[in-house]
Amino acid sequence: MNALKKLFGGNTRQFGMIFALVALIVFFQIFTEGRTLTPGNVINLFNGNSYILILAIGMVLVIIAGHIDLSVGSVAAVVGVTVALAIRDWGIPWYMGILLGLALGALIGAWQGFWTAYVGIPAFIVTLAGMLLFRGFNQFVGKSNTIPVPNDFQYIGSGYLPEVGPNTGFNNLTLLIGLAAVAFVVIGEVRARRTAKALGAEVNEAWVMVTRLVLVCGAILYATYLFATGRPGTSFPIPGLILAVLVLIYGFISAKTVIGRHIYAVGGNRHAAELSGVQSKKVNFMVMMNMSILAGLAGMIFVGRSTASGPFDGVGWELDAIAAVFIGGAAVTGGVGTVIGSIVGGLVMAVLNNGLQLLGVGADLTQIIKGLVLLAAVAFDVYNKTQGKKSIIGMMMKNFGRRSEELTPDETTSTKEVISKEA
Amino acid sequence: MTTPTTRKDPVILEMRSITKEFPGVKALSDVNLRVKAGEVHAICGENGAGKSTLMKVLSGVYPYGSYSGDIVYQAEVQQFKDIRASEHAGIVIIHQELALIPELSITENIFLGNEPTKRGVIDWAEARRRSLELLARVGLREDPDTPIKEIGVGKQQLVEIAKALNKSVKLLILDEPTAALNESDSQHLLDLISGLRSKGITSIMISHKLNEIEQIADSITIIRDGKSIETLDVKGDGVDEDRIIKGMVGRTLESRFPEHTPKIGEVFFEVKGWTVGHPQIQDRLVCKGSNFYVRRGEIVGFAGLMGAGRTELARSVFGHSYGRFISGQVFKNGKEIRMHNVRQAIDAGLGYVTEDRKTLGLNLLDDIKTTTVSANLRAVSKNFVVDTDKEFTVAEEYRKSLRTKTPSVEEGVAKLSGGNQQKVVLAKWMFTDPELLILDEPTRGIDVGAKYEIYGIIQRLANQGKGVIVISSELPELLGLSDRIYTIFEGSITGVLNKDEASQESLMKLMTSNRKSA
DSSP states (O other): OHHHHHHSSOGGGHHOOOOOOOHHHHHHHHHTTTTTSHHHOOOOOHHHHHHHHHHHHHHHHHHTTTTOOOOHHHHHHHHHHHHHEEEEEEEOEEEEEEEHHHHHHHHHHHHHHHIIIOOOOOHHHHHHHHHHHHHHHHHHHHOOOOOEOOHHHHHHHHHBBBOOOOOOOOOHHHHHHHHHHHHHHHHHHHHHHHHHHHOOOOOOHHHHHHHHHHHHHHHHHHHHHHHHTSSSTTBHHHHHHHHHHHHHHHHHHHBBHHHHHHHHHHHOOHHHHHTTTTTTHHHHHHHHHHHHHHHHHHHHHHHHHHHOOOTTTTTHHHHHHHHHHHHHHHOTSSSSSOOOHHHHHHHHHHHHHHHHHHHOHHHHHHHHHHHHHHHHHHHHHHHHHTTTSHHHHHHHHHSSSSOOOOOBBBTBOOHHHHHHHOO | OOOOOOOOOOOOEEEEEEEEEEETTEEEEEEEEEEEEEEEEEEEEEEESHHHHHHHTTTSOOOSSSEEEEEEEEEEEOOOOOOOHHHHTTTEEESSSOOOOOOOBHHHHHTTTEEEEEEEEEEEEHHHHHHHHHHHHHOOOSSTTGGGGGGOHHHHHHHHHHHHHHHSSSSSEEEEETTTTHHHHHHHHHHHHHHHEEEEEEEEOSOHHHHHHHHHHHHEEEEEEEEEEEEEEEEHHHHHHHHHHHHSSOOOSSSSSOOOOOOOOOOEEEEEEEEESSSSSSSSEEEEEEEEEEEEEEOOOOOOOOTTHHHHHHHHHHHTTTSSSEEEHOOOOOOOEOOOOOOHHHHHEEEEEOOIIIIOOOOTBHHHHHHHHTGGGGGEETTTOOOOOHHHOOOOHHHHHTTTTOOTTTTTTTOHHHHHHHHHHHHHTTOOOOSSSEEEEETTTTTTTHHHHHHHHHHHHTTOOOOOEESSSSSSHHHHHSSSSEEEEETEEEEEEEGGGGOOOHHEEETTTTOOOO
């Protein structure tokens, strides 16, 4: 019992949220009679959700900074259609198309960032306007038609790692990536432990770390196995690869860099941040701009996957992305949240979607269940906080870089503040 | 259960061996409190001693069952399950942070949650009539239709009391009622509390201002480390400030200020003709052509009443972080410098510790180590990547040198007591290595022991050859700490006095007069 607590609770809470995900996967694996964890389904799951997860990365930064972005679906759509048209009508190569899309995303982001950061209009309003505006642009530019994209552009949305090297029965590149990930995790953990020890901070017993590493590496290797043994021609999907790279980059930025610190500072207490020399307008501008760039990227990946741009691309994406972020432990009031948490939150929704589909549950029921899961996840967290216990999601996310502090009433924190922080 | 007893009981409230635990902390252990009917009973103790927790137990914020011990009120054991229950029994608590709604009028606030109705519809005429009555009782001459946001903090405090009177209060609890008030508003409030006493309303008052306690309280209960230490009878025991301090800290402080021999060097920082407009109101000036200078190793005090423009002056100099800049020059080491934002001010060697820790000074979601480095991330980062090991080491150094009481620098700042939070804020600014550090109300809401330590830190900074500006509403603090004191009145600097020529009287005269300094 104590051992379990040490491994999964206590000081090693970081696996908690992932366990919710694992439990969900196991549940569906059993009830779909093994159709969940097949190479085909897992690849499909990643392909079909990578663009939402990419949006969640941008969205968590926006939400940490204390804003929200409702326009991401429309931005994705307008970027998608513009790129598709540019490739078809101007004949630019696919990579120029991607650059154009990112530039357009940046331009749109600058527009929204300008109104939010420098004029001071709440992001909710700015992006609500943007949602209408860019949906309109999408249909105006594309004349509400479907515009196909060439095969080489489709690669970013539906491509796979190529087959190289000797025939091992696996996809060699996927295998290499999996092994690299394992090495990365092991080396990272060992080094973190060593420096923590050197600085005199608390560390766990060796067996805790070893067991944890075995579990994580096991999961990575199993995923690698699934991806590497799919139908011939399939392997680790390109959108998944883009996602993984983005998670690494943004996870690092948010936890370890100066700009990351500034985003948390502005979201946590803008006045205090400003009086510490943080240029909050710049931070807000960059966060909003970054979101639109990622929305543009997500839009292009979606167009690549669906082989054409359409007038209703990206409808409702903003809500999926926001849901992922909140399930992942972010706070509506800003200052709290993690990139990894949001990805896990997004995966919970994705697995749920996928599993229910496999079970033949209709779209109506699926929506109902997803809505309840979102509400339950956040309600559970809020309930735990008001009971003076630790926030479940917060403590699960504790070691994912940033922590969300629970506030206990004390002499210097009035009840009102505690309540407002919890809200 | 809460029917008032008609029998005259000299003891209105008795709290018997109250123990309250939070996960991992025993906030109160075996606390006893006896309050006589019709007295003003002060509760003193350092921050974190458990005063507010005790009052929250009493008023039902922490419901019956979440603590152990008995509350005997009006000769009956009470089991309040929420604030409503305690209010019903006539116990009303006024929190340090006022619970008024800025957008609503005085009347609407007074009757909030308690609206007089006629057939289910709010009877505003009746409400207005009654609020006029209540305002007269608390001595507030304001139109009851005035929105709360348009009256000052002092008057808001009076509205809170009017609200309590409306609930036919028998026991009024005031948590740091004068913390945010200037001298004259404080005096008015204290007079009102004694007025209520003569009408038979018992008050419990938590305050750090010992002179006020000495002035108004009939008895004092001292709480230290979650335990009730003693109850003093002010008249009978001949209690003075030193006696209270002794009880609070458990030892006599020989002096409220550490020994310090200033080593004052040449003038290195000078502000000339500093004029700043109000951020919203077009023609209003918050600083009117202010001139001042600071010498190396000097502690300069800024005295002025609330709203005189002390904070406005400091913040506008600190990278134009307040108001509309109109004119003025800043010189450092004889050369003019320009600071258009806080970043530039920090780079120019300025630091500013804000007046209000919780809304302006700290991100309460942060932990100690991130807060410590937050104003100087550059020093712990390389190519925009934060070196978390270095961050930890820096925070650890300051924790040791400032003697911050915390289990670890990874603890959240929200969990620290006021004094320790202030130490973290000081660490944050010390880490930027400023040449001039401006401290705005550095000891507000901080207990006596921690104050002494903070004075020591300020003096240490001055000894290192830094200039320090201290803005404070507490004149004894300025007199004890500063080498030279400027007085500010309505946006103008009205005078400057050296330590040896300043007294509370001479400062107060300059703080309330319009005459320009010679």
